[in-house]
Amino acid sequence: MNHETHNVTMVEAVNLALMSEMHRDESVIVLGEDIGTNGGVFRATVGLRESFGLKRVLDTPLAENMIAGLSIGMATQGLKPVAEIQFMGFIFPTMEQLICHAARMRNRTRGRLSCPMVIRAPFGGGIHAPEHHSESTEALLAHIPGIRVVIPSSPARAYGLLLAAIRNPDPVVFLEPKRIYRLSAQPVKDDGQALPLDTCFTLREGKDITLVSWGAMIKETLEAADTLKQQDIECEVIDVACMNPLDHDTILASVAKTGRCVVIHEAPKSCAVGAEISATIAERALLSLKAPVQRVTGYDTVMPYYKLEQQYMPNTADILAAVQTTLEFT
Template structure:
Protein backbone atom coordinates (compact mmCIF):
# COMPACT_ATOMS: atom_id res chain seq x y z
CA UNK A 1 0.00 0.00 0.00
CA UNK A 2 1.63 3.24 -1.11
CA UNK A 3 -0.57 5.92 0.47
CA UNK A 4 0.17 7.16 3.98
CA UNK A 5 -2.45 6.05 6.50
CA UNK A 6 -3.31 6.88 10.10
CA UNK A 7 -3.15 4.49 13.04
CA UNK A 8 -6.87 3.72 13.00
CA UNK A 9 -6.62 2.99 9.28
CA UNK A 10 -3.63 0.74 9.97
CA UNK A 11 -5.73 -1.21 12.49
CA UNK A 12 -8.41 -1.63 9.83
CA UNK A 13 -5.80 -2.69 7.28
CA UNK A 14 -4.36 -5.32 9.61
CA UNK A 15 -7.81 -6.74 10.38
CA UNK A 16 -8.71 -6.86 6.70
CA UNK A 17 -5.37 -8.46 5.77
CA UNK A 18 -5.59 -11.18 8.40
CA UNK A 19 -9.27 -11.91 7.73
CA UNK A 20 -8.42 -12.47 4.07
CA UNK A 21 -5.53 -14.75 4.99
CA UNK A 22 -7.24 -16.71 7.77
CA UNK A 23 -10.93 -17.69 7.68
CA UNK A 24 -10.91 -18.38 11.42
CA UNK A 25 -10.51 -14.69 12.30
CA UNK A 26 -13.81 -13.25 13.58
CA UNK A 27 -14.44 -9.59 14.48
CA UNK A 28 -17.08 -8.81 17.09
CA UNK A 29 -18.18 -5.98 19.34
CA UNK A 30 -20.62 -3.15 19.81
CA UNK A 31 -21.34 -1.31 16.54
CA UNK A 32 -18.34 -2.87 14.76
CA UNK A 33 -20.42 -4.08 11.82
CA UNK A 34 -23.02 -1.73 10.39
CA UNK A 35 -21.38 1.42 11.81
CA UNK A 36 -17.77 0.30 11.45
CA UNK A 37 -16.99 0.96 15.11
CA UNK A 38 -17.18 4.14 17.16
CA UNK A 39 -13.76 5.22 15.80
CA UNK A 40 -14.34 3.55 12.39
CA UNK A 41 -11.59 0.99 12.96
CA UNK A 42 -13.73 -1.77 11.46
CA UNK A 43 -15.38 0.21 8.69
CA UNK A 44 -16.07 -1.83 5.54
CA UNK A 45 -15.26 -5.22 7.07
CA UNK A 46 -18.87 -6.36 7.31
CA UNK A 47 -19.46 -5.54 3.66
CA UNK A 48 -16.38 -7.52 2.66
CA UNK A 49 -16.59 -10.54 4.96
CA UNK A 50 -20.28 -10.77 5.82
CA UNK A 51 -22.34 -10.97 8.99
CA UNK A 52 -20.96 -14.36 10.04
CA UNK A 53 -17.45 -12.96 10.44
CA UNK A 54 -18.21 -9.40 11.59
CA UNK A 55 -20.68 -9.59 14.44
CA UNK A 56 -22.56 -6.67 16.00
CA UNK A 57 -23.14 -7.59 19.64
CA UNK A 58 -25.47 -6.25 22.33
CA UNK A 59 -24.13 -3.69 24.81
CA UNK A 60 -22.80 -6.48 27.01
CA UNK A 61 -19.06 -6.51 27.60
CA UNK A 62 -19.18 -9.62 29.79
CA UNK A 63 -20.85 -11.50 26.96
CA UNK A 64 -18.37 -10.19 24.38
CA UNK A 65 -15.43 -11.45 26.43
CA UNK A 66 -17.06 -14.77 27.34
CA UNK A 67 -18.11 -15.43 23.74
CA UNK A 68 -14.56 -14.69 22.62
CA UNK A 69 -13.10 -17.19 25.09
CA UNK A 70 -15.51 -19.85 23.85
CA UNK A 71 -14.72 -19.13 20.21
CA UNK A 72 -10.98 -19.22 20.86
CA UNK A 73 -11.20 -22.51 22.75
CA UNK A 74 -12.97 -24.08 19.76
CA UNK A 75 -10.52 -23.10 17.04
CA UNK A 76 -11.58 -19.59 16.02
CA UNK A 77 -9.52 -16.40 16.41
CA UNK A 78 -11.87 -13.73 17.74
CA UNK A 79 -10.85 -10.07 17.68
CA UNK A 80 -13.26 -8.32 20.02
CA UNK A 81 -13.61 -4.59 20.47
CA UNK A 82 -14.44 -2.90 23.76
CA UNK A 83 -15.52 0.61 22.79
CA UNK A 84 -13.63 2.45 25.56
CA UNK A 85 -11.22 1.38 28.30
CA UNK A 86 -13.69 2.50 30.96
CA UNK A 87 -16.10 -0.20 29.76
CA UNK A 88 -13.61 -3.05 30.14
CA UNK A 89 -14.26 -3.87 33.79
CA UNK A 90 -17.19 -6.27 33.14
CA UNK A 91 -14.84 -8.36 30.96
CA UNK A 92 -12.30 -8.95 33.70
CA UNK A 93 -13.80 -12.10 35.18
CA UNK A 94 -13.80 -13.79 31.78
CA UNK A 95 -10.37 -12.46 30.77
CA UNK A 96 -8.57 -13.09 34.07
CA UNK A 97 -10.27 -16.28 35.27
CA UNK A 98 -10.71 -17.99 31.90
CA UNK A 99 -8.79 -16.52 28.95
CA UNK A 100 -5.51 -16.07 30.82
CA UNK A 101 -5.74 -19.49 32.50
CA UNK A 102 -7.05 -21.70 29.71
CA UNK A 103 -3.72 -23.10 28.49
CA UNK A 104 -2.48 -23.66 32.05
CA UNK A 105 -5.76 -25.15 33.23
CA UNK A 106 -5.86 -27.68 30.37
CA UNK A 107 -2.10 -28.40 30.50
CA UNK A 108 -1.68 -27.14 26.97
CA UNK A 109 -4.58 -29.06 25.45
CA UNK A 110 -6.45 -25.83 24.72
CA UNK A 111 -5.20 -22.36 23.83
CA UNK A 112 -7.02 -19.03 23.80
CA UNK A 113 -5.96 -17.13 20.65
CA UNK A 114 -8.14 -14.07 21.17
CA UNK A 115 -7.48 -10.34 20.95
CA UNK A 116 -9.35 -7.74 22.96
CA UNK A 117 -8.96 -4.36 21.21
CA UNK A 118 -9.46 -1.38 23.50
CA UNK A 119 -9.24 2.33 22.62
CA UNK A 120 -7.81 4.01 25.71
CA UNK A 121 -6.39 7.20 27.16
CA UNK A 122 -7.36 10.84 27.29
CA UNK A 123 -6.94 13.85 25.08
CA UNK A 124 -10.10 13.70 22.95
CA UNK A 125 -12.56 15.57 25.23
CA UNK A 126 -14.52 12.42 25.99
CA UNK A 127 -17.07 12.11 28.82
CA UNK A 128 -16.60 10.11 32.02
CA UNK A 129 -15.51 6.44 31.75
CA UNK A 130 -14.02 7.07 28.31
CA UNK A 131 -10.47 8.23 29.07
CA UNK A 132 -8.97 5.72 31.49
CA UNK A 133 -5.43 4.36 31.21
CA UNK A 134 -5.61 1.21 33.32
CA UNK A 135 -3.09 -0.94 31.47
CA UNK A 136 -1.45 -1.98 34.76
CA UNK A 137 -4.57 -3.95 35.75
CA UNK A 138 -3.98 -6.38 32.88
CA UNK A 139 -0.19 -6.21 32.84
CA UNK A 140 -0.35 -7.70 36.36
CA UNK A 141 -2.07 -10.89 35.15
CA UNK A 142 0.05 -13.95 34.22
CA UNK A 143 -1.07 -15.42 30.90
CA UNK A 144 -2.08 -12.10 29.33
CA UNK A 145 -0.06 -10.05 26.88
CA UNK A 146 -0.62 -6.31 26.93
CA UNK A 147 0.43 -4.54 23.73
CA UNK A 148 0.26 -0.81 22.94
CA UNK A 149 1.26 0.58 19.52
CA UNK A 150 2.44 4.16 19.07
CA UNK A 151 2.42 4.57 15.28
CA UNK A 152 0.54 3.29 12.22
CA UNK A 153 3.36 0.91 11.18
CA UNK A 154 3.55 -0.63 14.62
CA UNK A 155 -0.24 -0.85 14.91
CA UNK A 156 -0.36 -2.87 11.68
CA UNK A 157 2.50 -5.25 12.46
CA UNK A 158 1.70 -5.71 16.14
CA UNK A 159 -2.00 -6.40 15.54
CA UNK A 160 -1.08 -9.10 13.03
CA UNK A 161 1.23 -10.62 15.64
CA UNK A 162 -1.46 -10.39 18.32
CA UNK A 163 -4.03 -12.19 16.17
CA UNK A 164 -1.54 -14.96 15.35
CA UNK A 165 -0.47 -15.39 18.95
CA UNK A 166 -1.83 -18.58 20.56
CA UNK A 167 -2.62 -16.85 23.85
CA UNK A 168 -4.85 -13.86 24.72
CA UNK A 169 -3.67 -10.33 23.94
CA UNK A 170 -5.08 -7.08 25.30
CA UNK A 171 -4.38 -4.73 22.38
CA UNK A 172 -4.71 -1.18 23.66
CA UNK A 173 -5.00 1.57 21.05
CA UNK A 174 -4.19 5.14 22.19
CA UNK A 175 -7.09 7.01 20.66
CA UNK A 176 -5.46 10.44 21.04
CA UNK A 177 -3.10 9.48 18.20
CA UNK A 178 -5.58 7.49 16.09
CA UNK A 179 -5.46 10.24 13.47
CA UNK A 180 -2.54 12.35 14.65
CA UNK A 181 -0.13 11.47 11.85
CA UNK A 182 0.17 9.16 8.88
CA UNK A 183 2.80 6.73 7.66
CA UNK A 184 3.25 4.62 4.58
CA UNK A 185 2.30 1.10 5.63
CA UNK A 186 2.96 -1.76 3.25
CA UNK A 187 0.22 -4.39 3.41
CA UNK A 188 2.68 -7.27 3.26
CA UNK A 189 1.28 -9.44 6.05
CA UNK A 190 4.50 -9.19 8.04
CA UNK A 191 4.00 -9.19 11.80
CA UNK A 192 6.27 -7.34 14.20
CA UNK A 193 7.74 -9.18 17.18
CA UNK A 194 5.87 -9.04 20.46
CA UNK A 195 7.63 -8.84 23.83
CA UNK A 196 10.28 -6.43 22.52
CA UNK A 197 11.01 -2.76 23.16
CA UNK A 198 11.78 -0.46 20.24
CA UNK A 199 14.62 2.03 20.44
CA UNK A 200 13.23 5.01 18.55
CA UNK A 201 16.20 7.28 19.06
CA UNK A 202 19.81 6.61 20.04
CA UNK A 203 21.34 8.76 22.76
CA UNK A 204 24.17 8.94 25.27
CA UNK A 205 23.08 11.16 28.19
CA UNK A 206 19.73 9.85 29.42
CA UNK A 207 17.14 7.17 28.63
CA UNK A 208 13.50 8.15 28.16
CA UNK A 209 11.08 5.22 28.48
CA UNK A 210 7.45 5.50 27.39
CA UNK A 211 4.66 3.90 25.38
CA UNK A 212 1.44 4.68 23.55
CA UNK A 213 0.35 8.27 22.98
CA UNK A 214 3.03 9.68 25.30
CA UNK A 215 5.69 8.71 22.77
CA UNK A 216 4.68 11.88 20.92
CA UNK A 217 5.57 14.20 23.83
CA UNK A 218 8.62 12.11 24.68
CA UNK A 219 10.08 12.54 21.20
CA UNK A 220 9.22 16.25 21.25
CA UNK A 221 11.08 16.60 24.54
CA UNK A 222 14.07 14.75 23.09
CA UNK A 223 14.13 17.19 20.17
CA UNK A 224 14.04 20.22 22.48
CA UNK A 225 16.74 18.78 24.71
CA UNK A 226 18.92 18.05 21.68
CA UNK A 227 18.93 21.79 20.99
CA UNK A 228 20.43 22.20 24.47
CA UNK A 229 23.08 19.60 23.78
CA UNK A 230 21.39 16.76 25.65
CA UNK A 231 21.44 13.39 23.87
CA UNK A 232 18.32 11.35 24.74
CA UNK A 233 17.76 7.70 24.00
CA UNK A 234 14.03 7.02 23.53
CA UNK A 235 12.58 3.57 24.13
CA UNK A 236 9.03 2.54 23.23
CA UNK A 237 8.13 -0.32 25.59
CA UNK A 238 5.27 -1.58 23.33
CA UNK A 239 4.60 -4.84 25.22
CA UNK A 240 3.79 -4.14 28.85
CA UNK A 241 3.49 -7.80 29.78
CA UNK A 242 5.99 -9.34 29.44
CA UNK A 243 8.34 -6.32 29.48
CA UNK A 244 11.60 -6.48 27.57
CA UNK A 245 13.68 -5.32 30.54
CA UNK A 246 16.94 -6.26 28.84
CA UNK A 247 16.67 -3.47 26.28
CA UNK A 248 15.92 -0.90 28.98
CA UNK A 249 18.74 -2.12 31.22
CA UNK A 250 21.21 -2.04 28.34
CA UNK A 251 20.22 1.53 27.52
CA UNK A 252 20.54 2.71 31.12
CA UNK A 253 23.91 0.96 31.39
CA UNK A 254 24.99 3.26 28.55
CA UNK A 255 23.37 6.53 29.68
CA UNK A 256 23.33 6.17 33.47
CA UNK A 257 20.02 8.02 33.88
CA UNK A 258 16.36 7.30 33.18
CA UNK A 259 13.01 9.10 33.05
CA UNK A 260 9.82 7.04 32.63
CA UNK A 261 6.81 8.75 31.06
CA UNK A 262 3.24 7.47 31.04
CA UNK A 263 -0.31 8.80 31.09
CA UNK A 264 -1.66 6.42 33.73
CA UNK A 265 -1.70 7.34 37.44
CA UNK A 266 1.65 7.04 39.17
CA UNK A 267 0.94 4.55 41.96
CA UNK A 268 1.31 0.85 41.15
CA UNK A 269 1.68 1.61 37.44
CA UNK A 270 3.85 -0.17 34.87
CA UNK A 271 6.41 2.61 35.25
CA UNK A 272 6.87 1.57 38.89
CA UNK A 273 7.71 -1.98 37.78
CA UNK A 274 10.31 -0.69 35.31
CA UNK A 275 11.78 1.57 37.98
CA UNK A 276 11.92 -1.29 40.48
CA UNK A 277 13.69 -3.54 37.98
CA UNK A 278 16.24 -0.81 37.31
CA UNK A 279 16.81 -0.58 41.06
CA UNK A 280 17.22 -4.35 41.39
CA UNK A 281 19.27 -5.09 38.30
CA UNK A 282 20.70 -1.78 37.12
CA UNK A 283 21.52 0.09 40.34
CA UNK A 284 25.25 0.22 39.69
CA UNK A 285 24.61 1.82 36.29
CA UNK A 286 22.46 4.62 37.68
CA UNK A 287 24.02 8.01 38.33
CA UNK A 288 20.71 9.52 39.54
CA UNK A 289 17.38 8.29 40.88
CA UNK A 290 14.91 7.11 38.25
CA UNK A 291 12.32 9.86 37.61
CA UNK A 292 8.71 9.37 36.59
CA UNK A 293 6.47 11.80 34.70
CA UNK A 294 2.89 10.52 34.95
CA UNK A 295 -0.77 11.27 35.32
CA UNK A 296 -2.16 12.01 38.77
CA UNK A 297 -3.53 9.49 41.26
CA UNK A 298 -7.02 10.78 40.61
CA UNK A 299 -9.96 10.02 38.36
CA UNK A 300 -9.33 11.31 34.84
CA UNK A 301 -11.04 14.73 34.80
CA UNK A 302 -13.49 16.11 32.25
CA UNK A 303 -12.12 17.88 29.23
CA UNK A 304 -11.61 21.31 30.87
CA UNK A 305 -8.91 19.83 33.12
CA UNK A 306 -7.76 17.11 30.75
CA UNK A 307 -4.66 18.93 29.52
CA UNK A 308 -3.66 19.68 33.10
CA UNK A 309 -3.87 15.97 33.94
CA UNK A 310 -1.91 14.72 30.95
CA UNK A 311 1.90 14.95 31.12
CA UNK A 312 3.26 17.39 28.55
CA UNK A 313 6.54 18.09 26.80
CA UNK A 314 7.59 20.75 29.33
CA UNK A 315 7.05 18.30 32.20
CA UNK A 316 9.38 15.80 30.55
CA UNK A 317 12.05 18.42 29.84
CA UNK A 318 11.87 19.55 33.48
CA UNK A 319 12.27 15.98 34.77
CA UNK A 320 15.20 15.33 32.44
CA UNK A 321 16.91 18.56 33.49
CA UNK A 322 16.53 17.72 37.18
CA UNK A 323 17.85 14.19 36.61
CA UNK A 324 20.88 15.46 34.73
CA UNK A 325 21.63 17.97 37.49
CA UNK A 326 21.55 15.33 40.23
CA UNK A 327 24.93 14.60 41.75
Protein backbone atom coordinates in the same frame (compact mmCIF):
# COMPACT_ATOMS: atom_id res chain seq x y z
CA MET B 1 -3.28 -8.62 -0.89
CA ASN B 2 -1.21 -6.44 -3.16
CA HIS B 3 1.55 -5.27 -0.81
CA GLU B 4 0.56 -1.70 -1.54
CA THR B 5 1.94 1.07 0.57
CA HIS B 6 -0.79 3.22 2.10
CA ASN B 7 -0.42 6.59 3.75
CA VAL B 8 -2.49 5.90 6.85
CA THR B 9 -3.30 7.19 10.30
CA MET B 10 -3.19 4.82 13.28
CA VAL B 11 -6.89 4.00 13.18
CA GLU B 12 -6.62 3.35 9.45
CA ALA B 13 -3.61 1.12 10.11
CA VAL B 14 -5.71 -0.90 12.58
CA ASN B 15 -8.33 -1.29 9.87
CA LEU B 16 -5.67 -2.25 7.33
CA ALA B 17 -4.29 -4.94 9.64
CA LEU B 18 -7.75 -6.38 10.32
CA MET B 19 -8.60 -6.38 6.62
CA SER B 20 -5.25 -7.93 5.75
CA GLU B 21 -5.40 -10.73 8.33
CA MET B 22 -9.04 -11.55 7.63
CA HIS B 23 -8.09 -12.07 3.99
CA ARG B 24 -5.18 -14.29 5.01
CA ASP B 25 -6.84 -16.36 7.74
CA GLU B 26 -10.50 -17.30 7.57
CA SER B 27 -10.57 -18.27 11.24
CA VAL B 28 -10.26 -14.58 12.18
CA ILE B 29 -13.66 -13.29 13.38
CA VAL B 30 -14.23 -9.65 14.31
CA LEU B 31 -16.91 -8.89 16.86
CA GLY B 32 -18.12 -6.17 19.18
CA GLU B 33 -20.63 -3.39 19.66
CA ASP B 34 -21.36 -1.27 16.57
CA ILE B 35 -18.43 -2.76 14.65
CA GLY B 36 -20.39 -4.18 11.72
CA THR B 37 -22.83 -1.98 9.89
CA ASN B 38 -21.53 1.13 11.63
CA GLY B 39 -17.87 0.21 11.18
CA GLY B 40 -17.01 0.99 14.82
CA VAL B 41 -17.46 4.29 16.64
CA PHE B 42 -13.91 5.24 15.60
CA ARG B 43 -14.34 3.51 12.20
CA ALA B 44 -11.58 1.01 12.96
CA THR B 45 -13.66 -1.82 11.49
CA VAL B 46 -15.21 0.05 8.58
CA GLY B 47 -15.64 -2.02 5.44
CA LEU B 48 -15.05 -5.39 7.12
CA ARG B 49 -18.68 -6.47 7.02
CA GLU B 50 -18.89 -5.61 3.33
CA SER B 51 -15.74 -7.62 2.62
CA PHE B 52 -16.24 -10.62 4.90
CA GLY B 53 -19.96 -10.89 5.59
CA LEU B 54 -22.20 -11.52 8.54
CA LYS B 55 -20.53 -14.74 9.66
CA ARG B 56 -17.13 -13.15 10.24
CA VAL B 57 -18.09 -9.66 11.37
CA LEU B 58 -20.47 -9.93 14.30
CA ASP B 59 -22.41 -7.01 15.76
CA THR B 60 -23.02 -8.20 19.32
CA PRO B 61 -25.62 -7.29 21.93
CA LEU B 62 -24.43 -4.63 24.34
CA ALA B 63 -22.65 -6.56 27.10
CA GLU B 64 -18.88 -6.40 27.44
CA ASN B 65 -18.58 -9.35 29.81
CA MET B 66 -20.55 -11.36 27.27
CA ILE B 67 -18.19 -10.31 24.48
CA ALA B 68 -15.22 -11.64 26.46
CA GLY B 69 -16.91 -14.92 27.44
CA LEU B 70 -18.20 -15.44 23.91
CA SER B 71 -14.70 -14.87 22.53
CA ILE B 72 -13.25 -17.45 24.92
CA GLY B 73 -15.73 -20.05 23.74
CA MET B 74 -14.96 -19.30 20.10
CA ALA B 75 -11.21 -19.30 20.69
CA THR B 76 -11.23 -22.75 22.31
CA GLN B 77 -12.87 -23.96 19.10
CA GLY B 78 -9.95 -22.79 16.99
CA LEU B 79 -11.40 -19.49 15.81
CA LYS B 80 -9.42 -16.30 16.34
CA PRO B 81 -11.85 -13.73 17.70
CA VAL B 82 -10.79 -10.10 17.59
CA ALA B 83 -13.24 -8.33 19.86
CA GLU B 84 -13.60 -4.60 20.22
CA ILE B 85 -14.47 -3.05 23.56
CA GLN B 86 -15.68 0.40 22.57
CA PHE B 87 -13.64 2.26 25.21
CA MET B 88 -11.23 1.04 27.87
CA GLY B 89 -13.60 2.51 30.46
CA PHE B 90 -15.96 -0.33 29.59
CA ILE B 91 -13.38 -3.11 29.71
CA PHE B 92 -13.88 -3.75 33.42
CA PRO B 93 -16.84 -6.16 33.04
CA THR B 94 -14.48 -8.39 31.01
CA MET B 95 -11.97 -8.71 33.84
CA GLU B 96 -13.46 -11.84 35.41
CA GLN B 97 -13.50 -13.63 32.07
CA LEU B 98 -9.94 -12.48 31.31
CA ILE B 99 -8.48 -13.37 34.70
CA CYS B 100 -10.45 -16.51 35.51
CA HIS B 101 -10.59 -18.06 32.06
CA ALA B 102 -8.78 -16.50 29.08
CA ALA B 103 -5.50 -16.02 30.95
CA ARG B 104 -5.43 -19.53 32.38
CA MET B 105 -7.20 -21.82 29.93
CA ARG B 106 -3.94 -23.15 28.50
CA ASN B 107 -2.38 -23.56 31.91
CA ARG B 108 -5.32 -25.21 33.65
CA THR B 109 -5.81 -27.71 30.84
CA ARG B 110 -2.06 -28.23 30.41
CA GLY B 111 -2.36 -27.12 26.80
CA ARG B 112 -5.49 -29.10 25.86
CA LEU B 113 -7.47 -25.89 25.26
CA SER B 114 -6.18 -22.39 24.57
CA CYS B 115 -7.51 -18.89 23.91
CA PRO B 116 -5.98 -17.28 20.83
CA MET B 117 -8.06 -14.11 21.10
CA VAL B 118 -7.54 -10.37 20.93
CA ILE B 119 -9.45 -7.70 22.80
CA ARG B 120 -8.97 -4.27 21.25
CA ALA B 121 -9.89 -1.11 23.09
CA PRO B 122 -9.18 2.58 22.51
CA PHE B 123 -7.77 4.23 25.63
CA GLY B 124 -6.27 7.33 27.15
CA GLY B 125 -7.18 10.98 27.54
CA GLY B 126 -6.87 14.17 25.55
CA ILE B 127 -9.85 14.09 23.21
CA HIS B 128 -12.42 15.93 25.37
CA ALA B 129 -14.42 12.76 25.85
CA PRO B 130 -17.20 12.17 28.40
CA GLU B 131 -16.64 10.56 31.79
CA HIS B 132 -15.20 7.00 31.70
CA HIS B 133 -13.76 7.52 28.20
CA SER B 134 -10.25 8.76 29.05
CA GLU B 135 -8.57 6.45 31.56
CA SER B 136 -5.31 4.55 31.16
CA THR B 137 -5.58 1.37 33.20
CA GLU B 138 -3.06 -0.77 31.34
CA ALA B 139 -1.39 -1.75 34.62
CA LEU B 140 -4.55 -3.55 35.81
CA LEU B 141 -4.36 -5.75 32.73
CA ALA B 142 -0.58 -6.11 32.74
CA HIS B 143 -0.82 -7.64 36.21
CA ILE B 144 -2.67 -10.70 34.90
CA PRO B 145 -0.32 -13.67 34.28
CA GLY B 146 -1.16 -15.25 30.93
CA ILE B 147 -2.37 -12.09 29.18
CA ARG B 148 -0.27 -9.97 26.86
CA VAL B 149 -0.90 -6.24 26.88
CA VAL B 150 0.24 -4.47 23.73
CA ILE B 151 0.13 -0.72 22.97
CA PRO B 152 1.18 0.74 19.62
CA SER B 153 2.46 4.30 19.24
CA SER B 154 2.47 4.82 15.47
CA PRO B 155 0.49 3.66 12.42
CA ALA B 156 3.25 1.25 11.39
CA ARG B 157 3.48 -0.31 14.83
CA ALA B 158 -0.32 -0.50 15.05
CA TYR B 159 -0.33 -2.50 11.82
CA GLY B 160 2.58 -4.80 12.67
CA LEU B 161 1.71 -5.34 16.31
CA LEU B 162 -1.98 -6.01 15.65
CA LEU B 163 -1.01 -8.68 13.11
CA ALA B 164 1.30 -10.19 15.72
CA ALA B 165 -1.45 -10.04 18.36
CA ILE B 166 -3.95 -11.84 16.13
CA ARG B 167 -1.40 -14.53 15.20
CA ASN B 168 -0.31 -15.03 18.79
CA PRO B 169 -1.62 -18.32 20.21
CA ASP B 170 -2.50 -16.71 23.57
CA PRO B 171 -4.85 -13.90 24.62
CA VAL B 172 -3.74 -10.35 23.87
CA VAL B 173 -5.28 -7.08 25.04
CA PHE B 174 -4.47 -4.52 22.36
CA LEU B 175 -4.87 -0.96 23.64
CA GLU B 176 -5.06 1.79 21.05
CA PRO B 177 -4.11 5.32 22.17
CA LYS B 178 -7.01 7.19 20.67
CA ARG B 179 -5.47 10.66 21.14
CA ILE B 180 -3.08 9.78 18.30
CA TYR B 181 -5.60 7.75 16.26
CA ARG B 182 -5.64 10.48 13.59
CA LEU B 183 -2.67 12.60 14.65
CA SER B 184 -0.62 11.98 11.54
CA ALA B 185 -0.35 9.58 8.65
CA GLN B 186 2.69 7.59 7.67
CA PRO B 187 3.37 5.16 4.84
CA VAL B 188 2.55 1.58 5.87
CA LYS B 189 3.23 -1.29 3.50
CA ASP B 190 0.40 -3.82 3.58
CA ASP B 191 2.79 -6.75 3.33
CA GLY B 192 1.36 -8.87 6.15
CA GLN B 193 4.60 -8.58 8.11
CA ALA B 194 4.03 -8.74 11.86
CA LEU B 195 6.30 -7.00 14.34
CA PRO B 196 7.72 -8.96 17.28
CA LEU B 197 5.85 -9.02 20.59
CA ASP B 198 7.44 -9.00 24.07
CA THR B 199 10.00 -6.48 22.92
CA CYS B 200 10.59 -2.75 23.27
CA PHE B 201 11.27 -0.58 20.24
CA THR B 202 14.18 1.81 20.43
CA LEU B 203 12.87 4.79 18.49
CA ARG B 204 15.95 6.95 18.85
CA GLU B 205 19.46 6.18 20.06
CA GLY B 206 21.32 8.50 22.40
CA LYS B 207 24.05 8.41 25.04
CA ASP B 208 22.93 10.95 27.65
CA ILE B 209 19.58 9.79 29.01
CA THR B 210 16.98 7.06 28.45
CA LEU B 211 13.37 8.14 27.99
CA VAL B 212 10.93 5.22 28.38
CA SER B 213 7.30 5.58 27.37
CA TRP B 214 4.46 4.03 25.33
CA GLY B 215 1.26 4.87 23.53
CA ALA B 216 0.23 8.48 23.01
CA MET B 217 2.92 9.84 25.35
CA ILE B 218 5.53 8.81 22.80
CA LYS B 219 4.52 12.00 20.96
CA GLU B 220 5.51 14.29 23.86
CA THR B 221 8.55 12.14 24.61
CA LEU B 222 9.88 12.57 21.07
CA GLU B 223 9.13 16.30 21.20
CA ALA B 224 11.15 16.56 24.41
CA ALA B 225 13.97 14.60 22.78
CA ASP B 226 13.92 17.04 19.84
CA THR B 227 14.17 20.03 22.18
CA LEU B 228 17.01 18.42 24.13
CA LYS B 229 18.84 17.61 20.93
CA GLN B 230 19.10 21.34 20.28
CA GLN B 231 20.90 21.58 23.63
CA ASP B 232 23.26 18.75 22.56
CA ILE B 233 21.59 16.29 24.91
CA GLU B 234 21.13 12.98 23.17
CA CYS B 235 18.11 10.99 24.36
CA GLU B 236 17.58 7.30 23.82
CA VAL B 237 13.82 6.91 23.35
CA ILE B 238 12.31 3.49 24.11
CA ASP B 239 8.73 2.57 23.23
CA VAL B 240 7.83 -0.25 25.65
CA ALA B 241 4.99 -1.48 23.35
CA CYS B 242 4.36 -4.68 25.33
CA MET B 243 3.42 -4.06 28.98
CA ASN B 244 3.38 -7.77 29.83
CA PRO B 245 5.64 -9.65 29.38
CA LEU B 246 7.97 -6.71 29.79
CA ASP B 247 11.24 -6.51 27.87
CA HIS B 248 13.52 -5.47 30.71
CA ASP B 249 16.68 -6.28 28.77
CA THR B 250 16.37 -3.43 26.27
CA ILE B 251 15.67 -0.89 29.02
CA LEU B 252 18.48 -2.16 31.25
CA ALA B 253 20.98 -2.14 28.39
CA SER B 254 20.06 1.44 27.59
CA VAL B 255 20.33 2.54 31.23
CA ALA B 256 23.71 0.81 31.46
CA LYS B 257 24.79 3.07 28.60
CA THR B 258 23.19 6.38 29.65
CA GLY B 259 23.08 6.07 33.45
CA ARG B 260 19.94 8.19 33.52
CA CYS B 261 16.29 7.34 32.98
CA VAL B 262 12.92 9.06 32.91
CA VAL B 263 9.76 6.97 32.58
CA ILE B 264 6.74 8.73 31.09
CA HIS B 265 3.13 7.54 31.12
CA GLU B 266 -0.37 8.91 31.27
CA ALA B 267 -1.63 6.39 33.86
CA PRO B 268 -1.56 7.13 37.60
CA LYS B 269 1.88 6.85 39.18
CA SER B 270 1.47 4.21 41.87
CA CYS B 271 1.59 0.50 41.04
CA ALA B 272 1.82 1.37 37.35
CA VAL B 273 3.96 -0.18 34.63
CA GLY B 274 6.40 2.70 35.19
CA ALA B 275 6.77 1.58 38.80
CA GLU B 276 7.68 -1.91 37.62
CA ILE B 277 10.28 -0.49 35.23
CA SER B 278 11.74 1.77 37.92
CA ALA B 279 11.90 -1.07 40.43
CA THR B 280 13.64 -3.33 37.94
CA ILE B 281 16.23 -0.66 37.17
CA ALA B 282 16.82 -0.30 40.92
CA GLU B 283 17.19 -4.07 41.27
CA ARG B 284 19.37 -4.68 38.24
CA ALA B 285 21.15 -1.49 37.26
CA LEU B 286 21.74 0.47 40.44
CA LEU B 287 25.46 0.79 39.87
CA SER B 288 24.90 2.14 36.35
CA LEU B 289 22.72 4.96 37.61
CA LYS B 290 24.13 8.46 37.86
CA ALA B 291 20.80 9.80 39.15
CA PRO B 292 17.55 8.43 40.56
CA VAL B 293 15.00 7.31 37.98
CA GLN B 294 12.32 9.96 37.50
CA ARG B 295 8.69 9.26 36.68
CA VAL B 296 6.48 11.68 34.75
CA THR B 297 2.95 10.39 35.07
CA GLY B 298 -0.69 11.16 35.69
CA TYR B 299 -1.73 11.76 39.28
CA ASP B 300 -3.04 9.08 41.64
CA THR B 301 -6.50 10.57 41.22
CA VAL B 302 -9.66 9.93 39.32
CA MET B 303 -9.24 11.09 35.73
CA PRO B 304 -10.89 14.53 35.68
CA TYR B 305 -13.64 15.58 33.28
CA TYR B 306 -12.25 17.11 30.14
CA LYS B 307 -11.95 20.74 31.26
CA LEU B 308 -9.15 19.67 33.60
CA GLU B 309 -7.70 16.78 31.62
CA GLN B 310 -4.77 18.80 30.26
CA GLN B 311 -3.86 19.60 33.87
CA TYR B 312 -3.87 15.89 34.65
CA MET B 313 -1.91 14.65 31.68
CA PRO B 314 1.88 14.90 31.54
CA ASN B 315 3.19 17.26 28.85
CA THR B 316 6.47 18.01 27.12
CA ALA B 317 7.44 20.64 29.71
CA ASP B 318 6.98 18.05 32.50
CA ILE B 319 9.30 15.66 30.67
CA LEU B 320 11.90 18.40 30.11
CA ALA B 321 11.77 19.33 33.80
CA ALA B 322 12.29 15.71 34.87
CA VAL B 323 15.18 15.34 32.44
CA GLN B 324 16.70 18.54 33.86
CA THR B 325 16.40 17.17 37.41
CA THR B 326 18.05 13.95 36.35
CA LEU B 327 20.89 15.66 34.49
CA GLU B 328 21.59 18.06 37.34
CA PHE B 329 21.62 15.38 40.04
CA THR B 330 24.93 15.13 41.82
